[in-house]
Ligand SMILES: [Zn+2]
């Protein structure tokens with residue numbers, strides 16, 4: 001188990017499935033895509049649309065491509 005990152009802040013949360021523990025499986029709130037109060041991740045930082053996340057359940061740290069805020073246009 002990793003320690004929680006010093007940047008971990010409950011005020012900055014993201015609702016992304018954890019690739020390590022999958023604690024959202026079986027949760028109706030998560031399945032409906034709503035902001036579940038039980039299953040969320042710390043949003044440590046982001047670089048463009050790439051989110052740097054930590055799971056409070058298993059302390060797994062990973063990056064997630066959100067495609068959010070991408071300003072690149074094709075063509
Ligand atoms: Zn996890």
Ligand SMILES: [Zn+2]
Pocket residue numbers: 024027028029030036037038039
């Ligand atoms: Zn949930």
